[in-house]
Amino acid sequence: MQEVAKLFAGIFLTIIPVIAMLRAGIDGPFGAVIAAVTRPDGTPNPAAYFWASGLLSSFLDNAPTYPCSSTPRAATRRS
Numbered sequence: 001m002q003e004v005a006k007l008f009a010g011i012f013l014t015i016i017p018v019i020a021m022l023r024a025g026i027d028g029p030f031g032a033v034i035a036a037v038t039r040p041d042g043t044p045n046p047a048a049y050f051w052a053s054g055l056l057s058s059f060l061d062n063a064p065t066y067p068c069s070s071t072p073r074a075a076t077r078r079s
């Protein structure tokens with residue numbers, strides 16, 4: 001139970017700076033991302049949010065496999 005509490009505390013602590021960066025808006029570090037999902041009149045574009053969140057999710061879902069797939073096959077082959 002303590003491990004789960006530590007995990008969630010870590011998640012919440014690490015999301016605080018990201019939320020602050022997103023709140024900075026177009027002038028903040030995520031300005032390009034915010035501009036990509038916002039219409040010219042300043043309203044959110046639901047379709048852009050849908051595709052951006054899907055792309056990010058698909059990348060992050062496979063993140064644990066990236067270090068394994070970057071190792072050449074010959075180096076992992078056993079004799």
